[in-house]
Amino acid sequence: MALINQFTTQYGLVGKIDAFGYLDYLKANPDVSRKHGKVVLVTADTPLKASRGEGKTTTTIALIDALRARGIDAAAVLRQPSMGITAAGSKGGASGGGKASLTHPELVDWGLTGEMAAIENAQNLLVSFAEKAVDEGRIDTVLVPRVSEVPSRSLRQIVVDRGKGNVPERVVLTPTCEMMQIVVVSHSMDEIGQRVANMVAGTKNGVPVTFGSFIDLWRITGILKDAVKPAKTETVNGSPVYVHGGPFANVSLGIPTLVSVEMACALHDVVVVEAGYGADAGAQKWLDIASREFGAAWPAAAVVVTRASTWRDDPALSWRYPFHVNRLENLGIPTFPLINLWDGEDDQIDDLRKTAASLGFRSPIIGNLFRDGGKALEPQLDDFVAAFDASGMSAAGDADAVSENGSRDSHKGLGLVDDVRWIARNAYGVPSERMVIADGFESSLAAATQLCAGADVSIDDLAVVAVKSPATMTDDDTRPADERTVTLKKVEPHFGAGVVQVNLTTSLTTPMPKIV
């Protein structure tokens, strides 16, 4: 029996894997047979709107089906979609489509085995403990927001204890909460406990007070016992797919859990990681946060998905797709355009290839993945396979450093504003002189810096998480290149997760979409 089966328990139609236990076992038993798979990112063009995906999950599924048909041991790691958003009809599920589907999309789209709900409960319980701490005089201000999986714009800003205390509070979506971030970056339950201990409950006379100073951490880790286990499912063609961690890389980490990717790399030769919405969100977070700051694998190759129409229909936005492809190439990552055709678009293939050539791209991979699944890709993958075979990148991240902009070094110590400048220049194409400091940003930064100092944390040691609209990279992507700006609006440190969120562009709110 394969070793991993000893760490796997069936939960209905999905397997749940004790990834912490498996990775610990590998560490304690270095002679045990394991793989050192390479990570391939599937990311996308910036979508025209959040509800209109380009087909990243469909591509990821088709890609592993195609690679496995070629005899390569490939697997995918997906983020769990937000049931609240799907159930509300604000957005489709995220389980692929047509011939590029998971066997049980209804499981993945509709709450899996309760992972999101447990994370939501854990953070909400922390809020209850924080309220108790107010009653007991330990803190005078609660800083940790409540959490809801279900979208409801009216929950963004609430008042609790109506008619008595009338305390203003915030509610954020489950995938974006600090507890989700902690689950995404942690490598053990002990680390989760330590990170929860470092979360700021609130302040007392302006000085931050962390949960570790007054709660029983087992009450929180107890709730998370199953939520920390990646789920294993498969494509309709039997290719292995791991699902773990929350979506929404525009407003939070939005990447799969690091342990799910590390586990998959120990089990397979190629691990396709989905990173969206666009490359400016998902790929930026994978590269600049997961890899640089938390030791995740640097990608051996990347695929940037687009639809034929996205690439072409709005001339004012057509700069974005080549920008993403070129940025990743310039980081030394072999990057392949992938054009996900819809019905009636097959006759555009020649034109699309010409456009790609004129832009200096590698030869694009083109197919109707919904209709044809992995079979559409299989014959087109020679260059792609050769590229990641040739790459020295691996899960161990042991390749040479790449070019200046692409250095995989940590940005710790760079300084928060300089780090945002770096992101704006490299990921959004906006130079430093066109960064705009909004009213209130300086005071928000000063307050955050003071909060950090009070907790003996340097704000410059926290990984910067850009919070922005999924559909735009700058304040207005339709403006000419030399007029585009990025505005810094607000700063919010999450000590427990080890990140600091910086609100940019036109979306500064917590993500509670309108129900549709």
Next chain:
Amino acid sequence: MALINQFTTQYGLVGKIDAFGYLDYLKANPDVSRKHGKVVLVTADTPLKASRGEGKTTTTIALIDALRARGIDAAAVLRQPSMGITAAGSKGGASGGGKASLTHPELVDWGLTGEMAAIENAQNLLVSFAEKAVDEGRIDTVLVPRVSEVPSRSLRQIVVDRGKGNVPERVVLTPTCEMMQIVVVSHSMDEIGQRVANMVAGTKNGVPVTFGSFIDLWRITGILKDAVKPAKTETVNGSPVYVHGGPFANVSLGIPTLVSVEMACALHDVVVVEAGYGADAGAQKWLDIASREFGAAWPAAAVVVTRASTWRDDPALSWRYPFHVNRLENLGIPTFPLINLWDGEDDQIDDLRKTAASLGFRSPIIGNLFRDGGKALEPQLDDFVAAFDASGMSAAGDADAVSENGSRDSHKGLGLVDDVRWIARNAYGVPSERMVIADGFESSLAAATQLCAGADVSIDDLAVVAVKSPATMTDDDTRPADERTVTLKKVEPHFGAGVVQVNLTTSLTTPMPKIV
């Protein structure tokens, strides 16, 4: 292979059973082998406070272990404890203790397989749809409350859309919400859909508008797909235990799901159903709601649990235990006192037996169940087994009607206030003339009656759910018998669940206990 295995899927350490499918199969195949088990209620004295249980779950577990040791095919049906309350430390778990424990109490106490969370999400999504209905002008007032599993008193009354709409809303605990009530009483997913369709979203110009008139019901039933399946676990001695449905019979139904009990009766000869807090809450709800109004089995016997100290230490409250035992006996249910000893109380057994005899009780069953488990009970069960063997009651409810007060007829049509009078007289010992109508009750009843009329429902056809403190049966249980009163405070119909809640006694709030 046993038929039930075809309807069972393993979810980690517990089995999840498609009870709807199994019961449908039995109905469609009347010649298939099945049992017609009798229901035995385990209920208790009214607790001195909510956080101090008498030991119902411990007793239930010890009882089935003892019955099985005597060769009787017994099983238990428990309600899932509220993780929020347990994690907050407000109350212990509900998985027994010591030698009378479940094999995996941490599973049952800490969220099982996400059942509560799914029910919470389902009702919260309905609130989001109701808000959308406000935006669209379908309704002008939202009547369905939000739901939280995590206790937080400050959530009882909130304001959403702070700074803009400033809309007042309520939040109730998951176990007490209408969606939980619907799951508890329904026999199929179609019935759940129909009941959700009948839930009142809010009103438009005072006229109730139901969810069925504007939402896709599959969005809600999709969320509930696993939550409707009872979980199967076992005691440390291997006796089968089914867990399904929410607790808190003082403020809601607080009984296991009806399908979980029906399924257990098809599989076993004796099905021990836990019904608490005290007999005035859990047993009252089982008898007067589950059995009378929803067709559940009338109990073939009952056990009323108390501690030696509860029975004796507060003379002003010592009337309650005999009241409960005698009430159930007078309903024709053979009722056995069970005294759950704590360490150091073994020498009280003789005195306890004398007291029981002086009160005219059946011979009490006495043991330290934490220390000795079912072995403490096994030799004492001759009379108990003989009693339910002799009983004509069965899952089919085919016995003769019992005495006047004990008639198992529905109370539909009795009239809400008369029904509460009946409950107060029979379950709390307070005659009609000492019912107190609080200020505001009449207007609350009039508004509820009008709401019902607007929805073409007679309020008198809804099953009355008494909402009260778990620790008291009357406004002040320490007063002399002829001075005790019950106060009617507020009325809240739940059309979907088919019940109307009537707030009584000193507890009129939604149950958000203080976190401790």
